[in-house]
Amino acid sequence: xxxxxxxxxxxxxxxxxxxxxxxxxxxxxxxxxxxxxxxxxxxxxxxxxxxxxxxxxxxxxxxxxxxxxxxxxxxxxxxxxxxxxxxxxxxxxxxxxxxxxxxxxxxxxxxxxxxxxxxxxxxxxxxxxxxxxxxxxxxxxxxxxxxxxxxxxxxxxxxxxxxxxxxxxxxxxxxxxxxxxxxxxxxxxxxxxxxxxxxxxxxxxxxxxxxxxxxxxxxxxxxxxxxxxxxxxxxxxxxxxxxxxxxxxxxxxxxxxxxxxxxxxxxxxxxxxxxxxxxxxxxxxxxxxxxxxxxxxxxxxxxxxxxxxxxxxxxxxxxxxxxxxxxxxxxxxxxxxxxxxxxxxxxxxxxxxxxxxxxxxxxxxxxxxxxxxxxxxxxxxxxxxxxxxxxxxxxxxxxxxxxxxxxxxxxxxxxxxxxxxxxxxxxxxxxxxxxxxxxxxxxxxxxxxxxxxxxxxxxxxxxxxxxxxxxxxxxxxxxxxxxxxxxxxxxxxxxxxx
Amino acid sequence: xxxxxxxxxxxxxxxxxxxxxxxxxxxxxxxxxxxxxxxxxxxxxxxxxxxxxxxxxxxxxxxxxxxxxxxxxxxxxxxxxxxxxxxxxxxxxxxxxxxxxxxxxxxxxxxxxxxxxxxxxxxxxxxxxxxxxxxxxxxxxxxxxxxxxxxxxxxxxxxxxxxxxxxxxxxxxxxxxxxxxxxxxxxxxxxxxxxxxxxxxxxxxxxxxxxxxxxxxxxxxxxxxxxxxxxxxxxxxxxxxxxxxxxxxxxxxxxxxxxxxxxxxxxxxxxxxxxxxxxxxxxxxxxxxxxxxxxxxxxxxxxxxxxxxxxxxxxxxxxxxxxxxxxxxxxxxxxxxxxxxxxxxxxxxxxxxxxxxxxxxxxxxxxxxxxxxxxxxxxxxxxxxxxxxxxxxxxxxxxxxxxxxxxxxxxxxxxxxxxxxxxxxxxxxxxxxxxxxxxxxx
Numbered sequence: 060x061x062x063x064x065x066x067x068x069x070x071x072x073x074x075x076x077x078x079x080x081x082x083x084x085x086x087x088x089x090x091x092x093x094x095x096x097x098x099x100x101x102x103x104x105x106x107x108x109x110x111x112x113x114x115x116x117x118x119x120x121x122x123x124x125x126x127x128x129x130x131x132x133x134x135x136x137x138x139x140x141x142x143x144x145x146x147x148x149x150x151x152x153x154x155x156x157x158x159x160x161x162x163x164x165x166x167x168x169x170x171x172x173x174x175x176x177x178x179x180x181x182x183x184x185x186x187x188x189x190x191x192x193x194x195x196x197x198x199x200x201x202x203x204x205x206x207x208x209x210x211x212x213x214x215x216x217x218x219x220x221x222x223x224x225x226x227x228x229x230x231x232x233x234x235x236x237x238x239x240x241x242x243x244x245x246x247x248x249x250x251x252x253x254x255x256x257x258x259x260x261x262x263x264x265x266x267x268x269x270x271x272x273x274x275x276x277x278x279x280x281x282x283x284x285x286x287x288x289x290x291x292x293x294x295x296x297x298x299x300x301x302x303x304x305x306x307x308x309x310x311x312x313x314x315x316x317x318x319x320x321x322x323x324x325x326x327x328x329x330x331x332x333x334x335x336x337x338x339x340x341x342x343x344x345x346x347x348x349x350x351x352x353x354x355x356x357x358x359x360x361x362x363x364x365x366x367x368x369x370x371x372x373x374x375x376x377x378x379x380x381x382x383x384x385x386x387x388x389x390x391x392x393x394x395x396x397x398x399x400x401x402x403x404x405x406x407x408x409x410x411x412x413x414x415x416x417x418x419x420x421x422x423x424x425x426x427x428x429x430x431x432x433x434x435x436x437x438x439x440x441x442x443x444x445x446x447x448x449x450x451x452x453x454x455x456x457x458x459x460x461x462x463x464x465x466x467x468x469x470x471x472x473x474x475x476x477x478x479x480x481x482x483x484x485x486x487x488x489x490x491x492x493x494x495x496x497x498x499x500x501x502x503x504x505x506x507x508x509x510x511x512x513x514x515x516x517x518x519x520x521x522x523x524x525x526x527x528x529x530x531x532x533x534x535x536x537x538x539x540x541x542x543x544x545x546x547x548x549x550x551x552x553x554x555x556x557x
Numbered sequence: 558x559x560x561x562x563x564x565x566x567x568x569x570x571x572x573x574x575x576x577x578x579x580x581x582x583x584x585x586x587x588x589x590x591x592x593x594x595x596x597x598x599x600x601x602x603x604x605x606x607x608x609x610x611x612x613x614x615x616x617x618x619x620x621x622x623x624x625x626x627x628x629x630x631x632x633x634x635x636x637x638x639x640x641x642x643x644x645x646x647x648x649x650x651x652x653x654x655x656x657x658x659x660x661x662x663x664x665x666x667x668x669x670x671x672x673x674x675x676x677x678x679x680x681x682x683x684x685x686x687x688x689x690x691x692x693x694x695x696x697x698x699x700x701x702x703x704x705x706x707x708x709x710x711x712x713x714x715x716x717x718x719x720x721x722x723x724x725x726x727x728x729x730x731x732x733x734x735x736x737x738x739x740x741x742x743x744x745x746x747x748x749x750x751x752x753x754x755x756x757x758x759x760x761x762x763x764x765x766x767x768x769x770x771x772x773x774x775x776x777x778x779x780x781x782x783x784x785x786x787x788x789x790x791x792x793x794x795x796x797x798x799x800x801x802x803x804x805x806x807x808x809x810x811x812x813x814x815x816x817x818x819x820x821x822x823x824x825x826x827x828x829x830x831x832x833x834x835x836x837x838x839x840x841x842x843x844x845x846x847x848x849x850x851x852x853x854x855x856x857x858x859x860x861x862x863x864x865x866x867x868x869x870x871x872x873x874x875x876x877x878x879x880x881x882x883x884x885x886x887x888x889x890x891x892x893x894x895x896x897x898x899x900x901x902x903x904x905x906x907x908x909x910x911x912x913x914x915x916x917x918x919x920x921x922x923x924x925x926x927x928x929x930x931x932x933x934x935x936x937x938x939x940x941x942x943x944x945x946x947x948x949x950x951x952x953x954x955x956x957x958x959x960x961x962x963x964x965x966x967x968x969x970x971x972x973x974x975x976x977x978x979x980x981x982x983x984x985x986x987x988x989x990x991x992x993x994x995x996x997x998x999x
Contacts, residue, residue: 363884365883365884384883384886384888385883385884385885385886386886386887386888388886389885389886390886395884397884402878402880402881403880403881403884404881404884405878405881406873406874406877406878406881406882406944407877407878408877408878408944408945409873409874409877409944413870413873413874416870417870417874417882417885417886417887418885418886420867420870420871424866424867427866427867427868428865428866428867429865429866429867429869429870431865471885
């Protein structure tokens with residue numbers, strides 16, 4: 060053996076530039092990935108991570124810059140070209156056909172055909188792929204019946220079936236439970252040992268320090284820095300991403316907690332919510348946690364009138380509410396920030412201003428006519444106070460980054476001036492800076508005497524921001540924690556898995 | 558942070574691109590139909606009078622001759638005034654056919670006048686009757702030089718195009734709203750027939766046929782529109798309560814409404830209508846056809862409703878993302894029912910205008926209207942995916958289609974070729990929309 064170390068990178072991107080109308084998304088970005096390495100691509104929303112990986116996936120063409128794989132330059136002019144170059148990208152939104160089975164999805168577009176599709180060979184190859192991953196995924200049911208984690212495994216298997224050498228994963232852990240994340244990491248380590256280079260994007264800093272070998276940070280479309288994970292502290296990473304220093308990740312300022320405000324009793328719906336009773340007090344942040352599928356979202360959707368409840372009473376400030384639709388709930392002073400902002404929170408093709416005004420048209424109109432000046436002024440105030448980055452109020456919501464979209468949704472609910480705000484995963488897929496701003500906002504709201512119910516899967520967040528925590532398991536409340544500061548993550552997990 | 562200029566420009570191009578297309582079409586057809594027009598109208602009248610005074614002085618005797626069209630009337634009036642102002646004796650004016658002119662000239666000669674000149678429009682000067690009189694002869698005709706002017710841009714033709722477009726455009730208002738909610742309404746063509754027949758039957762049976770008074774006639778129109786609004790409510794209820802796709806619901810309504818119209822009328826065209834019934838569809842106000850005035854008024858109202866009111870905001874939100882709209886407190890089902898009701902009612906109104914124009918309630922009215930109306934909406938830039946579109950875009954779209962049809966008619970393009978062109982235009986409009994979308998998607 061010679062002493063030449065394997066320093067020739069597997070992937071080298073340099074001088075990548077890309078702009079969109081009105082936005083310089085990437086300017087002179089470079090990235091270097093070696094064989095058998097996990098690279099964490101970090102940055103706030105709008106920093107250019109998505110654009111960069113779409114460039115790798117062949118969905119965007121850069122205006123300048125070179126991409127070299129294994130020493131030879133490649134032209135990633137289409138998704139097909141990227142696959143041919145050995146790059147697999149697993150986007151946050153999966154590309155599975157819901158009606159097809161796992162193995163049909165894996166070989167979609169590359170069916171092994173003689174005269175007919177060779178089903179048995181395909182099925183066997185799919186089974187072999189899952190075996191290689193060391194997981195068990197039902198092969199013969201439609202993908203829509205698979206859990207999020209299983210769907211993700213199908214995506215990974217699909218990439219492996221295309222002989223990828225570089226696997227890009229955009230927020231793969233966002234929708235997974237802690238156990239599922241552990242399994243995912245085991246798979247990533249296995250792939251790494253097979254020499255595959257992995258680009259991993261996540262907003263959860265804990266994960267980065269657990270799985271990544273090196274970190275590359277983008278800020279405002281530029282290369283902000285990179286280093287081996289071992290040489291970077293959490294604090295340094297946050298500062299690189301945000302561009303300024305942040306002292307406290309969870310800036311909780313407890314407000315004065317008053318009387319019981321929203322009282323829920325005997326809430327139930329089918330097998331998803333079973334006899335749930337609790338209350339929220341004035342000025343309180345009530346954390347609601349548990350595994351995905353434990354019924355947390357189902358409970359708040361019943362309170363908000365998004366689904367019909369089989370039974371149960373809802374009382375607000377001593378008055379029984381008859382909530383039968385979200386419209387009723389909003390009028391009564393209860394609002395729900397949904398976990399999926401793209402499909403439930405925003406009308407993507409309409410302007411951010413229209414989205415903002417939608418739930419509060421009653422206050423922003425006179426005799427059925429919208430008072431657009433009033434609406435514009437009200438929104439401007441939120442644009443400033445929440446530092447929403449938009450070029451224009453008429454900008455369609457779809458053109459915004461995730462963090463800015465979430466802030467528009469927040470602004471829309473703040474304008475309603477509700478008494479009880481329900482936040483379902485308010486910081487999912489949002490960068491550190493924006494998270495911090497949302498936490499500050501929660502402090503402001505509770506200081507005004509408002510009540511917040513916060514659903515979150517991120518245990519540090521639940522422990523860091525809640526005054527009281529409810530844990531759910533299989534549609535029931537399995538535990539209540541009043542003394543939050545002395546509680547550990549392990550205790551929460553124990554309650555969640557019962 | 559609030560207003561930035563570049564976006565404004567882009568929005569301008571997006572919003573007014575179709576207007577530009579329409580203007581280009583108008584300019585193109587104007588050039589293509591440029592031809593020598595027969596000189597008539599008030600300008601020609603003045604020119605003719607001036608020439609006669611120049612040739613014969615102020616002592617002559619003149620007969621003024623023209624045809625029957627509105628510009629001919631203006632020619633007669635203007636020429637007579639100008640001649641008399643110049644001191645010339647106008648022995649007679651004739652607006653009519655060659656035979657009328659012959660009789661008048663005969664009478665004037667019999668009365669003992671000698672005719673020094675005949676002031677005629679370009680067409681009237683070509684008549685052969687003058688040579689029958691020894692003392693007259695066609696060489697005494699004076700007419701203005703023919704002007705070069707596009708047939709397409711003649712005021713009668715422009716009003717004609719507007720008048721023909723009006724019915725489609727009125728129905729297309731409702732269709733635009735429906736399509737913005739990501740729906741479709743295939744029943745509008747049949748509802749045109751249903752409204753026409755229901756109104757005619759009401760006037761015939763409840764009123765007194767041709768002797769029906771204004772009150773009962775208006776009641777009849779309300780019945781026609783009301784029946785169609787009910788059909789719209791039915792469509793909306795099927796879609797929102799039972800979850801039947803709009804395509805299927807309105808396809809069924811298209812069949813049912815047509816059948817109902819045929820049964821109600823016993824498959825006959827109902828003619829027993831009062832003469833005043835033709836006012837809304839056949840008459841003019843200040844020279845503008847009433848359907849055009851109705852169309853402009855309705856578009857003004859619809860524009861304000863869609864761009865300024867809570868209801869308009871709700872319609873766009875429902876089409877853009879019904880679930881997000883519902884979770885934002887929008888009464889989604891109610892909005893959808895109202896939209897289909899409005900669409901039905903406007904189709905009913907279109908049916909009454911059409912019946913009024915033709916003076917009869919015919920169960921065969923409005924055949925295939927739904928396709929022309931949908932084409933106008935799509936050409937006008939409304940997305941079939943919902944959530945996007947503009948009311949005035951639809952008006953422009955309706956006019957683009959009407960202008961192309963009319964221009965091709967004037968150029969004597971055959972009906973089959975016209976269909977091919979119109980199909981291509983619809984495809985092109987959607988293609989432009991698709992490309993635009995791809996260009997702006999980040």
